[in-house]
Amino acid sequence: MTTLLQIQGVTKRFGGLQALTDVTFNLSEGQIMGLIGPNGAGKTTLFNCINGVYTPEEGKILFQGENVTGSKTYNMARRGLARTHQIVQPLNELTVQENIMAGACFGRENHNLHNAAEIANEVMDFVGLDTRTDQLAASLNVAQKKRLEMARALAARPYLLLLDEVLAGLNPSEIGEMVETVKKIRDRGITIIMIEHVMKAVMNVSDHMLVLDYGQQIAEGTPTEIANNPQVIEAYLGDPELAKKLMGDDE
Amino acid sequence: MKNWRNHLGLIIPILVVVGLAVWPALTDSISAREQAFTILKAVALASSLNILLGYTGYVSFGHIVFYGFGGYIGLYFLNEQGWSIWASLLIAGISAGLLAFLLGKAILRLRGGYFALATIGINEAMKALINNLDIFGGAVGMTLNFKVYKTYGGAAEALSMAFYIMAGLALASIIVSYLVRVSKFGLGLLAIRENEDAAEVMGIVAPDAKTWAYVLSAIIPGMVGMLFFFKNGNVEPHVAFPLHASIELLVMVMLGGQGTVLGPILGAFAYQGMRGYLVTSDIFKDIQLSVSGAVLLLIILFIPAGAVGWLRNRFAPLRRVLP
């Protein structure tokens, strides 16, 4: 398996706060990696370092073997990286279709409007937004906005997709649908890193998992290894809610 | 043009401008031509500003700087260097675009109110600079050599020609505005307007896109300035860089509907109509600008999308018809 992404000793500080400390891992093509950890662990910050929102103070990020540390976000998008945001970022006054077309137009494949519209239609079917084509993004509910984020990212036809809590705020049946969608995306050959607090779901879809706690990488392995790792359980026991979730009590 | 309805967003504005352009000839009235000239000028300026303000979401309070700067440069070459009016128009547009390009690199990284403030500062700085440049006549400005009109068949002919060129510029501004709005580049601008960070994450190179939007929004105003000074026969710094004219342009764009092709055109019409009424009314003539300010406030408070924007929001099918 070829390595798509290499994170080597990445450290990120915000003033005195050490948000990431010496994070190191490799990600193979075609895998789903689950990224978990308590609130404030540094998960979103890691995404922000990978896609160029932040430049890490130390360490290197290699994408397809090339050093991309400190690249601009738009350059990462053009290289084939797409992401969703934990706090959804719809283009409110544009329609659902226009939002998704923007993903296709400016992502890796740099499509013209005509092709982008076709890709948007296809992606809308795929994520189940096909009845909302001409609706303004602002008028969608949270679950639909999460799908929109996902659709926009997919329309870019990325090599690597970063999903930041796409299940948060969804009801159990919506979670089920979204998990199926994620699996289908992986089956299309797109590599995924997925930040998630809904443990049962993320354990279920991930090939490989990484656990962050206070910016430290405390465990890495298969979902079963992670679920039985005493350090991980301890990290979550500091947060009884999450510990319960880890034990498989999602609802 | 298989389906003419899909092009209504372009056809209506073109009909409006063509109507304005032929109206004075039909009525054979000089005062009608003066009125139409003022409206066409407002259409050209407001449509251009809309590319930056409406599509890209950057509020420029000093857009008139391109009108003044381009106009000065163009008039200088026409008057002092003996260039033809066409070459002078071209250089006016190019120099305004170039100014926008350089300014854009410097100030387009500012967001929101900081950008707006910077644009005011630039207009005032440019006015002060021109005021002190001897080749542009300093505080006195430049007066057009009467010989120049002769080249174009005398004053009457030259003024009539200026009118039709202005109609051409208004038409060009609308076509540019429409082409940008329905292009991939335009989609990128709209994305920047809605959420610049998210747009960059999607792969839109916002610094470049914004710069080109700024350049596009500056070129026609530069040419309009040159044409206006040509018609006026002279130019002075305070005539070339009036801050209140920038604000009037904002009112027009906001009134008609920022971010739509038709909006700024309707806004220019409505505003010039209102202004024409106010300056001739005994009660309002001295407080005409205060009334404009109040209108701006009311729009922002009650119909922030402007007239066309409001219609688009109300009637979803219009969104496809009126881009």
Ligand SMILES: Nc1ncnc2c1ncn2[C@@H]1O[C@H](COP(=O)(O)OP(=O)(O)OP(=O)(O)O)[C@@H](O)[C@H]1O
């Ligand atoms: N721009 C910033 N400036 C200062 N501190 C920040 C910034 N972004 C994140 N942080 C801090 O860095 C730490 C890690 O934040 P991050 O958002 O990466 O956590 P997370 O693991 O995604 O948490 P959650 O599960 O709540 O989303 C937190 O303490 C947060 O307050």
Ligand SMILES: [Mg+2]
């Ligand atoms: Mg987070």
